[in-house]
Amino acid sequence: MEFSSTRHLFAYNNGDNITPGMGVQIDPGYGLSQFWDISRGRVTNTDFEQHHATLFPQAWSSRMGRFVVPEGGSWFYGSPLGAALTFDSSGNCTTVGLGSTFKLTTVDQNNMTFPALQIIGNLAKANDLTDKFIYYTGHYKGMDFTCQQLITIQASSADAYDILISVVGEDGTGDDVLSNDNDWVKLTPSLQRAGTPVASSVSYTWQRLIAGAWTEIVSTAGLVEVNNTDHSLKVFNAAVEGVETFRCVAVCNNKTYYKVREISDVHDPYYIVDYCTHTDSVAPGETAVFRPKVINRATNSQDTAHSWIFGYTLTKLPSGETVKTGTGSTFSVTYDEIDNAGGNTMTRIEAESN
Numbered sequence: 001m002e003f004s005s006t007r008h009l010f011a012y013n014n015g016d017n018i019t020p021g022m023g024v025q026i027d028p029g030y031g032l033s034q035f036w037d038i039s040r041g042r043v044t045n046t047d048f049e050q051h052h053a054t055l056f057p058q059a060w061s062s063r064m065g066r067f068v069v070p071e072g073g074s075w076f077y078g079s080p081l082g083a084a085l086t087f088d089s090s091g092n093c094t095t096v097g098l099g100s101t102f103k104l105t106t107v108d109q110n111n112m113t114f115p116a117l118q119i120i121g122n123l124a125k126a127n128d129l130t131d132k133f134i135y136y137t138g139h140y141k142g143m144d145f146t147c148q149q150l151i152t153i154q155a156s157s158a159d160a161y162d163i164l165i166s167v168v169g170e171d172g173t174g175d176d177v178l179s180n181d182n183d184w185v186k187l188t189p190s191l192q193r194a195g196t197p198v199a200s201s202v203s204y205t206w207q208r209l210i211a212g213a214w215t216e217i218v219s220t221a222g223l224v225e226v227n228n229t230d231h232s233l234k235v236f237n238a239a240v241e242g243v244e245t246f247r248c249v250a251v252c253n254n255k256t257y258y259k260v261r262e263i264s265d266v267h268d269p270y271y272i273v274d275y276c277t278h279t280d281s282v283a284p285g286e287t288a289v290f291r292p293k294v295i296n297r298a299t300n301s302q303d304t305a306h307s308w309i310f311g312y313t314l315t316k317l318p319s320g321e322t323v324k325t326g327t328g329s330t331f332s333v334t335y336d337e338i339d340n341a342g343g344n345t346m347t348r349i350e351a352e353s354n
Helices: 335-340
Strands: 002-006 011-013 016-025 034-037 042-045 053-061 066-068 072-077 102-109 112-119 132-140 143-151 153-156 161-169 184-193 202-210 213-216 224-226 233-236 243-252 255-265 270-273 287-290 293-296 308-316 321-327 331-334 345-353
Touching: 002 243, 016 102, 016 143, 053 102, 053 132, 053 143, 072 102, 112 132, 161 243, 161 255, 184 202, 184 243, 184 255, 202 224, 233 243, 243 345, 270 345, 308 331, 331 335, 331 345
Parallel strands: 034 153
Antiparallel strands: 002 345, 011 016, 016 053, 034 042, 053 066, 053 112, 072 132, 102 112, 132 143, 161 184, 184 233, 202 213, 202 243, 224 233, 243 255, 270 293, 287 331, 308 321, 308 345
């Protein structure tokens, strides 16, 4: 058996594990990155005033075996340690300066209703082109968790290229988690120049990260299917054990661009808890150490019936370039390694029983 995982946040209490994530709904062909055209002084893509983005907390309970609706929580803009966003009885934001930017709403998914925040105004401004974070801090059965979503802001130029990947699941939502209600996920890429889709002279291929190496995907019915018309990748639950990592490669005018995406499968009887000493940031001089364990989902305890061998791959994002690999019961990542990789990395853990 083989299972895999990437670095996520976990909260532990009374035998239950809460894995926080953020769901996203937005019009097909649009993403959460905003491009600001300096010469024209306006957003080129995505214009949230025209294409509202809806964020909603996705907290996975290992005990329940599904996403759970928070029993309460608050939305934050910029930092989860500051003042929470405030709203009136109609859901309109009343926080000073943000009234035309956010609005409360709800999202119905898998027969549950989740609290949601709709972005109705642009976050990119002429005098502020820094990346933005939106947080939801909630609680469930006495356990606190924080979901976060990055909104990248880019000053666009003629040479600003990025791959936008639209995600849709079998249940019709933008969910990249395979579950009892979602047996496949479809990823559709679009190379964009300064926020505008490149309509021609682009070739796409899909790859999968296996044992530290990117391997080109061969279309296999019912597992992974590549559509040569819209260049999409359709991934079925039988092809995913834990968390699998995929990469889209776009070539245009002899230049290559990359975008990495992860797909999780919560059907599996086992999953990996990484027991990392750090959350999502490492300070200068510090080292993050992983001490993973394989957990039996049925008993919610460490699996001792099998002997597990762990392999690790540290990659640079968004290119997916391998920084280093390792095996064993622990794996260390230093601040310098992260910094030298541009400050944005992903650690993939693979577990194999012998």
